[in-house]
Amino acid sequence: MSTHTTSTPALRRLDGSPVRVLVVDDEANIAELLSMALRYEGWEVRTAGTGLEAVRAAREFKPDAVALDMMLPDFDGMEVLRKMRQDDPNIPVLFLTAKDAVEDRVA
Secondary structure: OOOOOOOOOOOOOOOOEOOOEEEEEEOOOHHHHHHHHHHHHOOOOEEEEHHHHHHHHHHOOOOEEEEOOOOOOOOOOHHHHHHHHOOOOOOEEEOOOOOOOHHHOOO
């Protein structure tokens, strides 16, 4: 009796290249942990530690999605999102935050 495991094929872009994800967090440990998990899935990852770096990286790297910390040393995550959406109005973003107030979640 043999055991056979099937794995799900890696998610790819339409041209067959790896999905690109920009990870934005000023805490290096969090950014590295998330990046490692995404690379394990076969995705191409770039990181940024500030809002300014994130906006520049988004313009150059053209990510398919962004994991974005809400509290950065220079801009808050909402301002970074506004700047990124000027270039790509439909870019999907997953917010990383420790904020739990209702008004923060609504924003």
